[in-house]
Structures are given as C-alpha cells and as structure tokens.
Amino acid sequence: MEEKTTRPGPKRSLSAEQIVTTAMDLFDGETPSIRGVAARLGVRPNTLYTYLPDRAALERALVDRLLAEADPDLLLGRRSWRRRIEDYACSLRTVLLRRRGAAALFHSAPMDGPNAMLVGERLLALFTSAGLSPSDASRATYAVIVHVLGSATLTAADLDGHTEEEVVAARQAVQIDPELLPLTAAAWSTTATWNTETQFRWSLHALLDGCAAR
Amino acid sequence: MEEKTTRPGPKRSLSAEQIVTTAMDLFDGETPSIRGVAARLGVRPNTLYTYLPDRAALERALVDRLLAEADPDLLLGRRSWRRRIEDYACSLRTVLLRRRGAAALFHSAPMDGPNAMLVGERLLALFTSAGLSPSDASRATYAVIVHVLGSATLTAADLDGHTEEEVVAARQAVQIDPELLPLTAAAWSTTATWNTETQFRWSLHALLDGCAAR
DNA sequence: GGCAACACTGTACAGTGTGCAATATCGAAC
DNA sequence: GTTCGATATTGCACACTGTACAGTGTTGCC
Incomplete structure (x- = not known):
C-alpha cells in the first residue's frame, strides 16, 4: 500500500487540504470560485486541477468541512x-x-x-x-x-x-x-x-x- | 388605476408571460438561461431586460409556474x-x-x-x-x-x-x-x-x- | 410635423469553469 | 554525471454566463 512514496517531477507547492482551507476562509464574504481560490493562493487557476478533478470535488470537500464545523x-x-x-x-x-x-x-x-x-x-x-x-x-x-x-x-x-x-x-x-x-x-x-x-x-x-x- | 393605457414607442414583440413559458419549455433538458431563452425567441439577450429586471425575476416566475404545475x-x-x-x-x-x-x-x-x-x-x-x-x-x-x-x-x-x-x-x-x-x-x-x-x-x-x- | 418615450440591437465587459500545449523541475536509471 | 521520463505549473484559449451602455428606429401625443 502507498507504493507512490516518491515520484519524479517538481515538488507540489500546494495540497488539497490547503486548497479547501483557503476556500473556507474565502467563504466568509463570497461564495468561493476556482479562480478566486487560485488567486488567493497566488497561483494560476489551472494549478488547482492538479489536486482536484473539478469544481464539484471542491464543493464536496467544503460540504464535509461545514458538517465538521457544526x-x-x-x-x-x-x-x-x-x-x-x-x-x-x-x-x-x-x-x-x-x-x-x-x-x-x-x-x-x-x-x-x-x-x-x-x-x-x-x-x-x-x-x-x-x-x-x-x-x-x-x-x-x-x-x-x-x-x-x-x-x-x-x-x-x-x-x-x-x-x-x-x-x-x-x-x-x-x-x-x-x-x-x-x-x-x-x-x-x-x-x-x-x-x-x-x-x-x-x-x-x-x-x-x-x-x-x- | 392602470393609467398607462397607451404609450408611445414601438409595439412590444414579446411579453413576460411568453418569456416564462419558453423558459419552461426549454427547461426539459437544460436549466434555462437568459441567453438560451432569447435565442429560442429569436431575439438578442438584452431584449429580455425590457420585460424582466434580471435573471432572478425569471427564476421567481419559474418557481411559481412549477408550483402551479403540481x-x-x-x-x-x-x-x-x-x-x-x-x-x-x-x-x-x-x-x-x-x-x-x-x-x-x-x-x-x-x-x-x-x-x-x-x-x-x-x-x-x-x-x-x-x-x-x-x-x-x-x-x-x-x-x-x-x-x-x-x-x-x-x-x-x-x-x-x-x-x-x-x-x-x-x-x-x-x-x-x-x-x-x-x-x-x-x-x-x-x-x-x-x-x-x-x-x-x-x-x-x-x-x-x-x-x-x- | 416635431417631440418624447420606448423597444430593440451591437458591442462590450467582467466573470465563470476548464482543456491543451509548452515549459520547468525533479527522481531514478544508466 | 548525464540522460530520460514523469510531473507541476503556466499561458493561452474557448465557450459559456449575466448585464451595462450607447445608438437606431418606431410609435403615440400635442
């Protein structure tokens, strides 16, 4: 299990966790968007697609965060x-x-x-x-x-x-x-x-x- | 009441009713958009703003239509x-x-x-x-x-x-x-x-x- | 006939999510 | 130590969305 210990290629600059967290922060005030989260992270929007398949995945993660926050x-x-x-x-x-x-x-x-x-x-x-x-x-x-x-x-x-x-x-x-x-x-x-x-x-x-x- | 019996200007080519109806028709298959409804009516998107203040108004009207359809x-x-x-x-x-x-x-x-x-x-x-x-x-x-x-x-x-x-x-x-x-x-x-x-x-x-x- | 109100259009702007090709960076094999 | 292949990130682009603004032409009223 977890055979992918190390991989070639550049280090990842972010993580899915980090993206969701930023989206939650951004959530006070406006409903988060892919582009908005990317901007907050100082990164081009496409970068997020390395960590998330699509916007729906971000939304699912946010849902689960909200359930936990309660x-x-x-x-x-x-x-x-x-x-x-x-x-x-x-x-x-x-x-x-x-x-x-x-x-x-x-x-x-x-x-x-x-x-x-x-x-x-x-x-x-x-x-x-x-x-x-x-x-x-x-x-x-x-x-x-x-x-x-x-x-x-x-x-x-x-x-x-x-x-x-x-x-x-x-x-x-x-x-x-x-x-x-x-x-x-x-x-x-x-x-x-x-x-x-x-x-x-x-x-x-x-x-x-x-x-x-x- | 209803003092605006006749007004100057060109005849209206549409009506709010008509817009909502085409939106309902369009609704089988895809969620209706301003541009989609306008295209179906053979009209530029802006034209709809003569009859509706904004997209939210269309959505309110659709909600009421759905309640009636039930x-x-x-x-x-x-x-x-x-x-x-x-x-x-x-x-x-x-x-x-x-x-x-x-x-x-x-x-x-x-x-x-x-x-x-x-x-x-x-x-x-x-x-x-x-x-x-x-x-x-x-x-x-x-x-x-x-x-x-x-x-x-x-x-x-x-x-x-x-x-x-x-x-x-x-x-x-x-x-x-x-x-x-x-x-x-x-x-x-x-x-x-x-x-x-x-x-x-x-x-x-x-x-x-x-x-x-x- | 002139005026003012009005419907409608063309164009444009600021957004959105996301695909694709190029580029830069790293780990591992030779 | 160099080469190779996998990978992260980018720039650019596309197809959308709603809607603001400045014309342009039609109409009823005085």
Whole structure:
C-alpha cells in the first residue's frame, strides 16, 4: 500500500487540504470560485486541477468541512437523544447561515464524505436508543437531514445577506388582503417568523415527535 | 388605476408571460438561461431586460409556474387533510424531479408569487381543519414546504440525470465497513433508498403526525 | 410635423469553469 | 554525471454566463 512514496517531477507547492482551507476562509464574504481560490493562493487557476478533478470535488470537500464545523460531538454526551439532535441541528443551521451560499452547496453533489458518514452513524445511534428499528432509524435520520438542510437553504435565500430581524420586520410590514387570503392574513404574524430559529425548532420538534411515535 | 393605457414607442414583440413559458419549455433538458431563452425567441439577450429586471425575476416566475404545475387543486376535495397534503406534496416532488435544476430554483429567491400564496392558504386551511391554531397551522405549513423542497433538492442532486432505480442500485452496491460504522452498515439497505418516494412519504408522514399532535 | 418615450440591437465587459500545449523541475536509471 | 521520463505549473484559449451602455428606429401625443 502507498507504493507512490516518491515520484519524479517538481515538488507540489500546494495540497488539497490547503486548497479547501483557503476556500473556507474565502467563504466568509463570497461564495468561493476556482479562480478566486487560485488567486488567493497566488497561483494560476489551472494549478488547482492538479489536486482536484473539478469544481464539484471542491464543493464536496467544503460540504464535509461545514458538517465538521457544526461539531458532530454535540451528538454525543449525556443529554437526551432529542436534545443532542436539536443541538447539532441548530449548530449546523448557524454554520450554514453564517456564510452566504453555504447551504446551496449541499445541493450540487451527494453527501458521502467522512463527516457526513460520521454524523449519519451518530444519528442512527440516537434513533436506535429511542427505540426505533434500524430501518426506521435510517429513515428518521434522512428526515432530519432533509429538514435541517431544507430549512437552512430556504432561510438563506430569504435572508440574502440581511439579518434575521430585518427580514422578519420586512415580512411583518407586508399587508395581506383578508378578502383573498383570509387564513394567511390571520396567521401572518407567525408566518413572518418563518426564517427564525424558533420556527426551525418548532418544526424539528414536530418531526422528532413523529419519528419517535414509530 | 392602470393609467398607462397607451404609450408611445414601438409595439412590444414579446411579453413576460411568453418569456416564462419558453423558459419552461426549454427547461426539459437544460436549466434555462437568459441567453438560451432569447435565442429560442429569436431575439438578442438584452431584449429580455425590457420585460424582466434580471435573471432572478425569471427564476421567481419559474418557481411559481412549477408550483402551479403540481396542481394546487389536489389540496381541495373530500379526501382527508392528510391525503390531500400528501398528494400535492408527491405531485410537487415529481414535478421538481422531472426537470433538472428545478428544485434548486427555489433557493435563489423568496417564494412570494401568487401560486405560492395560494398553496399556503390552502395548507393553512387543512391544518386548521385538523384542529391546529392559526399560529401552529402556519408553522406546520412551513414545515411541510421545507420537507418537500428539501427532499426534492437533495434527491435531485443525488439523481443528477440518472433514474431512481439506478441510484438506489448504485448505493446498494456500496460496501460499508461494519467496524467503522456498524449501525450504518446494518441499516444500509434502507439508507440506499433515501431518494425514493417511499422514503419521501415516510418522513412526510412522520412530520404530519408530529404536527397533528400539537 | 416635431417631440418624447420606448423597444430593440451591437458591442462590450467582467466573470465563470476548464482543456491543451509548452515549459520547468525533479527522481531514478544508466 | 548525464540522460530520460514523469510531473507541476503556466499561458493561452474557448465557450459559456449575466448585464451595462450607447445608438437606431418606431410609435403615440400635442
């Protein structure tokens, strides 16, 4: 194994790790591009193709970094299984909302990185400890992933750089015609808060209730 | 109102409706671009800016068209509130998976079109009929939207042009090391089916259970 | 008929990801 | 120690993308 100990040719000036790290740094402020990362590294764009097959590979690596940044250890500890899931979910939501376009990355490629697998394993453990069968635990795991990523992505689209408060206030100010949409008008004060962590926790809670009842 | 009955200047050769319609046609096969739609209409790309402020406006319009194509009337009728939600949700999922990149459109702009409002109103009615308060009905409505869009987007990323069967088979073939990820390995036969309608219905069912319990 | 508003075009710019051929650099074999 | 082949990096180029700006010609109104 690892027969390629030394190879001819010039030394590599970079590493895949380094590229992904620079992309993460660059991520505060703008969604990273091949050319942007290369510029930051003081290198021509093509150079990156020595380390990555294409842009999708960079995105996959970023996805896995983001999952790790949310701290999968939150899924461990002595708290109840629900608390642990909620804590990691909220942490991941925060991580995804901090960087513009972060949530959207999860939709360009399948999640098969090592951290994705780790998080999956731990979620399975939690649902199993809650009494679910292996099959149901798997389904519940995916349901939670879908909720966190879907929620974060939609909220990221609505925020678009603004703060949560600004968006809620802007939505509050919208006038709904009670003739056309009576129920929407009646519930609008709640609907205006769809992009808040309160809403996030409410729906996650409902989802976990439904999963636990299986 | 509508004081602009007639205006000077040449007749318009197109309409916003027409642009959105050709974009939808073009959508089978490739994700529509300003230049692509213009070419299909036999017109320079800039011409579209007479009718639309920017690409985001086109995407918003497409989102609303997709919501309508899923047939919001499925939310009406005599079936139980759960059946009606499940039927529309599955229909929307199918619509979004039929066109590549359709699901991703929902993440570029807020959903505030007329059909989005209509669907929201009808979901509120269903949850209200299920006994939820206006506030809880609003939260449950968003939870369902998040699930449908999140699930469709993740599945679209995994499918990437392939059929559901192909993806499931490819995932089944993956070998998970039971030493590293015992639970993942044990539940993998189910995990391989995450992108199926069966999984979609399972998690939607769980979510609705949790919402109804409020 | 002149005026002002308007639709549309030509051209252009600043981006994006990425393929290809040339160049420079190294390790290993002779 | 020289040659050879593998390799990293570059310059250049291509095919895209959205969209800004300055014409150019058509039209309704006074």
